[in-house]
Amino acid sequence: MSSTTNCLKTIGSPSLEELKGSPGFPDEHHMKKGPIAIIECIEAIPCNPCETACPKGAIVVGHPITNLPTLDVEKCIGCGLCIAACPGLAIYVKDYTYSDTEALIVFPYEYYPLPSIGDKVTMVNRRGAEVCEGKVLKINLSEKNNKTPVISVSFPKKHFEEIVSMKRI
């Protein structure tokens, strides 16, 4: 058992190696091309709201619904409608091209208190370790999200791959 191929079932979060082998995780080229959905769903569970939520038909689960979601990197425009639709909170949108020095992440965040726009927050990786500082740009509380706030934060580009969320306040 290599140390990075079985992280999900031993540490609790997937390794980059596990993610890169899954059909919902964009390749490096498309990942950095502009806003795109990143689906960290690598276990065949019966679930398909991401497919239903996507207005572009970019996410396909098909039948049976235990298929892993497949992301069509050409069709995805990074609109983010799948983020709050995912019951597993396993989807976020990242934009590598946000600025020369900063990237953007749009992620689900179901904790109180919510940050405010403009706040400096601590960004974390998949294991919850503090990595860098980020700046809150938007808090989407749309009714469509069914009580899952979706937060946009900018952060230094060099941490693009590892950032997945922010530390609870």
Place this chain on the structure above:
Amino acid sequence: MYKTSIAVIGGGPAGLSAAIEAAKAGAQVVLIDENSRPGGQLFKQIHKFFGSKEHKAGVRGIDIGKQLLKEAQELGIEVWLNTEVCGIEQNKLLWAVKNKTESVQLLSERIVLATGAMENSIHFPGWTLPGVMGAGAAQTFINIHRVAPGKKVLMIGSGNVGVIVSYQLLQAGCEVTAIVEASPRLGGYGVHTAKVCRAGVPFYTSHTILRALGENKVEGAVIGRLNDKWEFIPGTEKVFEVDTICIATGLTPLAELAWIAGCKFKYIPELGGFVPLHDENMETTIQGIYVAGDITGIEEASSAMEEGRLAGINAAASLGFYSSKQKEKLCNEVRERLDALRQGPFGKMRRIKKQELITSRREIRCHQQQIV
């Protein structure tokens, strides 16, 4: 004595769904629950459900509960709350105690048992200290009564209950110090473990709790590593300062009423222990008595609702409320949705084991026919 066509015992997702289907068919239904309100565990489940649109995926359990209650109300289903069913005689006569004082009898043509499950406990020195509780109890604290059970929680068990309740404890503002798992692999869905992992909660696989610390309440816990034979390795103790220890080590079907009624059982550990045999229509070895939900094997609310629908449709059809053609059409729709939930690495084992129940039931029926 009261009379009805169909009595459903247990007002959780399975029982509510059974009652709704039976009432939709036109049958007179009485729904009985020992609690002060119906809904079972649904009102504690503040997370979004998996599945597809047909399974109400993306809807939170609490909202599914509200929808089912509204439907039950609109269909005029009679609901008896604070009522414990204590016995079943002659396959159709229920004896129940209302409000802990009044003894009542209910004669029902058909009975659906949807009594759910109970949390398993594990025992360790200090397990009776205040602060040690089932994960379900902690979930009731935070999501029903809106009270935190403590400030720092140690969770024992990494199945879906353990990780979901851990996440909800974080949402309630508690600190989850660690999640301890005796197996070398985590049990719950990866998306759930990833959620608590990025919130900074560490998992300890191949570890178990050795004892709770504290005189009059939990003040800490000691865990230790297990070897590949699941034996404690001395010298690996780790002490956590916590005030709450939650136990999420599985569930056991609550099947007493099926035993009382004389249903035949099979021991299937993967389904949670002894479970009553049933056919593809959810009917037990006793004609007119149906089962649905966790009593037939531990699964999730989504599959419990589908099993409830099957039981409700069939109980009503057996009384003539549906033609066999109508019934088959409705049942096939439900079975298709149920099969969709029992796919993949998590669902496959349940599908095989549920089939085992149905096959055993069929063998008994063949045997009975030979005797006749």
